[in-house]
Amino acid sequence: MADGHFMMAGGNVFRMRGPREIRSQCGAICWRREADEVQVLLVTSRDTGRWVIPKGGQIDGLDDPGSAAQEAWEEAGVRGTVLETPLGHYTYRKGLRSGSDVDCDVAVFALKVQEIRDRFPEEGQRDRRWFTPAAAALRVCEPDLSALLASFSPPADTNPDSLPLRPY
Known part of the structure; x- marks a missing residue:
């Protein structure tokens, strides 16, 4: 039917929905080495308290890796160097x-944590905790994020001269 409806067998009429809006976001897997163990930082979401990585919409004046690094600062209180190539989505x-709700596609960047602050913009609104990548993968709800965390290993060489890393 041309008016945005269609009829199924049995006479049931359903409204056709247009394509859903997809918002682009940028997120960071914030990581460190502690006693020869790689750890990643998760934060709780403000609305439901579920474990997530720092993420948000692209920030005016910043590219995707810069936006991911800024979200890591605002939501988790960490600064470091960010890999300019996404790990995945x-x-x-x-x-x-x-x-209502909206679908979000998150480009995920690795951020090597070099500084952790007790005071940061969303302090008191979120919890933050370090996990092994495998343990973090079990804490998050999103299957694709879980897979990214489960397979996470730091860039082989974190020398800023040999990788496209940028300090934030």
Whole structure:
């Protein structure tokens, strides 16, 4: 039917929905080495308290890796060097205050943590905790993020002269 509806067998009429909006976001797998063990940092979401990586929309004036690094600062209080090439992507559905939701596609960047602060913009709004990548993979809800965490290993060489790393 041309009016945005179609009829199924049995006479049931369903409304056709257009393509869903997909928002682009940038996130960071913040990592460190502690006693020869790689650890990644997760934070809780402000709305549901579930474990996530720092992430958010692209910030005006910053590219994707810069936006991921800024989100890591705002949400987790960490600064470091960010790999300019994404590790991968994952998608999730974000609930909005209006009651509707939107699909988000998150480009994920590795950020080697070099500084951890106790005071940061979203301090008191989130918890943060270090996990092994395997343990972090079990804590998050999004399957593609879980897979990225489970397979995470730091860049083989974190010398800023040999990799496209940028300090933040």
